[in-house]
Amino acid sequence: MSHGAAMETAMRLYLLRLGTIRGIEAPVPGFLIRLHDGTNVLVDTGYPADGDGFVEVSAEDDVVARLAGLGLTPADIHVVICTHLDPDHAGNHDRFPGAEFVVQRAHLEVARSGEIERLEEARKHWDLPGLRYRQVEGDLRLLPGIELIESGGHVPGHQSVLVRLLETGAVLLAGDAIPMSIAADPEERPMLPFDLDEAATRASTRKLAAVAEREDALVIYGHDPMQWAGLSVSPAYYA
Structure with a gap:
């Protein structure tokens, strides 16, 4: 039983493959969380159709599909x-005009x-006057069973996302803070080409590792082809 067992909630977590990074065949993930009260939460929107092509998006991988x-x-x-707001994570915000977008204030400001x-590539898809951004600061409980880290x-x-499920227990969506299993050790992890701040990256890896241990969580890495092959991917789900 996880540390947050009392907060575990009846909902479903779907893993959505929204494309493939060329050259390393790594998944571009999105996630759908369906709460028991009918609320639908999407985590990231994938790569834009008009991107520069480093991600291949098939018709079936399109987020709307x-x-x-x-x-x-x-x-x-x-x-x-x-x-x-990297392009492979925020390239289709404009296709969800009715949603509330939740982002860390510091990130939206720098973007x-x-x-x-690199954040400029998909800017025309995420920086639109009609999109509603809720800017948050630091860790918080967003909805029952969903925490932002x-x-x-x-x-x-x-920001990463901790989801607490009744049957599966805690699932930590690490995002690009820990993109692959080789980056899971905060002291030994390599710095990857798009990691901007080594000290902060290692500190965040350390923080997420502590959360995962405390919660006995399944950690889903940001772009890990080997892990993805063994996960239950939509239309299957975790509950």
């Missing part, structure tokens, strides 16, 4: 949790400043 396979449309999504060049370093204000 993945949701359609579960009987949902973009209008059915109430909340979008933004782990961060809008233009200081990080600030985990910057890859970029400032990156």
